[in-house]
Structure formats: structure tokens, C-alpha cells
Amino acid sequence: MKKVIFLSTFLIFAISAVSNAQSTEVLNKKGYKLTVINQDAAFDKAEIVKLEETFFEVYPRLEKEYNKKTLKEVTFLIDTAYGGVAETGGGVVKFSSKYMTKHPKDIxxxxxxxxxxxxxxxxxxxxxxxxxxxxxxxxxxxxVDNAGANWTLPAFKSTQNYDNAYRVTARFLIWIEKNVKPNLVKTFDKQLRDHTFTDDSWKKETGKTVDELWAAYAANPAI
Structure with missing residues (x-):
């Protein structure tokens, strides 16, 4: 009998621990459904609210600008095991709870x-x-708050190249739109989604190859 009581108590405790460690919240707003799954019981609830608010502020603007057929249902997973910063696939954004706890302003x-x-x-x-x-x-x-996270585009360096990705490539694209071809990003974004983008797209849209564009950028990289 004692074993049964002990086992029952243990099961209740285990179920309670799992429940506390993982919570799910579903929000419907502005025509979108956001599901937030939190695996970290210690994760700041105020940070979750900031993640949610940022989604509902930014996602509709991105949809309007780039892709009106984008998903209307998105899931945020606050993951205790993930070792990176964040990653996205299949409508699920996985955030590292460790990273976001250490960098709460990087919203x-x-x-x-x-x-x-x-x-x-x-x-x-x-x-x-x-x-x-x-x-x-x-x-x-x-x-919404790049400045708060001290996130900026990097100054040009001769050691950089256009295929360094992330901020280096972003700055290069901004320079092209300012000096060569306005709205190039929207054009390339659509081509990439339609699978019509090729290496020749640079020359077709700007009159220059990507290497020629980078050389011009390197000669005068001000934006």
C-alpha cells in the first residue's frame, strides 16, 4: 500500500514538473495565429510578451511588403536544449532560452x-x-529595437565579401538599392520564392555581375 501511495505521489509530482516546465499559449490577432511553447519554466514571462508583441508588429508588415501568401499560423518554441541563437523551419521558430535570457534586448x-x-x-x-x-x-x-540590442550593420572592411551573408550581405544590398537598382531586394525575394533566380539575375537586373557590383561597392562603400 505504501508503495502504491509513493508511486502515485511520484507520478503526480512528475506530471506537475512537466506541466510547469512546458507551457503553451495560443494568440489570435490581426488574422494570425501564434502558438508559443515554452520549455523553460524559469524563462522571463515579460520576455515572452516581448516576443509576441514583436511578432504581431513586424510579421504583418513583412507580409505586406514581400509575400501576401505567407503562413498565417506560426509557432514559437523556446527551447532549453538548442545551442544556437534561433532557427526557423516549417513555420516554427526555435529560440534558445539560454541566449534570449542572456540577451533579452535582442528582440x-x-x-x-x-x-x-x-x-x-x-x-x-x-x-x-x-x-x-x-x-x-x-x-x-x-x-523594432535594433538599437536596444546594439545591433548595427558593420562598416565595410577589405576582408569582407558579398557572400559573407547576414549583415555584410545586407549592407551590400542596401548600397545596391541606393546607388544602382532600387527595390532589388523585393525583386530577388520574389525570384527566389518562384525559383527563377540564377547567378545571371544580378546582371539582368543591374547591368553588372555580382563581382562587378562588389568591386564598385568596395571602391565607395558609403550608404
Missing amino acids: DVVTHEVMHIVQGYGDGAGPGWLTEGIADYARNKFG
């Missing part, structure tokens, strides 16, 4: 990651460095 990780959902390029659409560069371009343009 525009949301902007970068949900841009990947809007991109929706699928496999084989184009170079990964361009995909990531466009996502950071979007973060720079639509981010």
Missing part, C-alpha cells in the same frame, strides 16, 4: 527569423548567403 531575432517564414523559398532556390542577407536586410529595415 529583433524575431524579425530576422519570421522573415525566413515570409521568404518561404524552399530547397534549391538560391544561395544561402543571399537568403540570410535578405533576412538581415529586413531586420535592419523593419526591426
Whole structure:
């Protein structure tokens, strides 16, 4: 009898621990459904609210700008085991609870990651460095508090190259739009989603190859 009582008590405790360690919240707003799964019982609830608010502020703007057919249902997973910063796939954004706890002001990780959902390029659409560069371009343009995270585009360095991805590529794209071809990112974004982007797209859209564009950028990189 004591064993039964002990086992029952243990099971109740175990179920309670799992329940406390993982919570799920579903929000419906502005025509979107956001499901937030939190695996970290110690994760700051105020930070969860910031993640949610950033999504509902940024995602509709990204949809309007780039892809009106983007997913309307998105899941945020606050993951205790994930060792990176964040990653996105299949409409699920996985955040490292450790990273977000250490960097609570880096809220525009949301902007970068949900841009990947809007991109929706699928496999084989184009170079990964361009995909990531466009996502950071979007973060720079639509981010709600990049300054609070001390997140900025890097100054040009001769050791950089256009395929360094992320902020380096984002800055290069901004320079092209300012000096060569306005709205190039929107054009490339659509081509990548339609799987019509090729290496020749640079020359077709700007009159120069990507290497020629980079050489011109390196000669006068001010933006």
C-alpha cells in the first residue's frame, strides 16, 4: 500500500514538473495565429510578451511588403536544449532560452527569423548567403529595437565579401538599392520564392555581375 501511495505521489509530482516546465499559449490577432511553447519554466514571462508583441508588429508588415501568401499560423518554441541563437523551419521558430535570457534586448531575432517564414523559398532556390542577407536586410529595415540590442550593420572592411551573408550581405544590398537598382531586394525575394533566380539575375537586373557590383561597392562603400 505504501508503495502504491509513493508511486502515485511520484507520478503526480512528475506530471506537475512537466506541466510547469512546458507551457503553451495560443494568440489570435490581426488574422494570425501564434502558438508559443515554452520549455523553460524559469524563462522571463515579460520576455515572452516581448516576443509576441514583436511578432504581431513586424510579421504583418513583412507580409505586406514581400509575400501576401505567407503562413498565417506560426509557432514559437523556446527551447532549453538548442545551442544556437534561433532557427526557423516549417513555420516554427526555435529560440534558445539560454541566449534570449542572456540577451533579452535582442528582440529583433524575431524579425530576422519570421522573415525566413515570409521568404518561404524552399530547397534549391538560391544561395544561402543571399537568403540570410535578405533576412538581415529586413531586420535592419523593419526591426523594432535594433538599437536596444546594439545591433548595427558593420562598416565595410577589405576582408569582407558579398557572400559573407547576414549583415555584410545586407549592407551590400542596401548600397545596391541606393546607388544602382532600387527595390532589388523585393525583386530577388520574389525570384527566389518562384525559383527563377540564377547567378545571371544580378546582371539582368543591374547591368553588372555580382563581382562587378562588389568591386564598385568596395571602391565607395558609403550608404
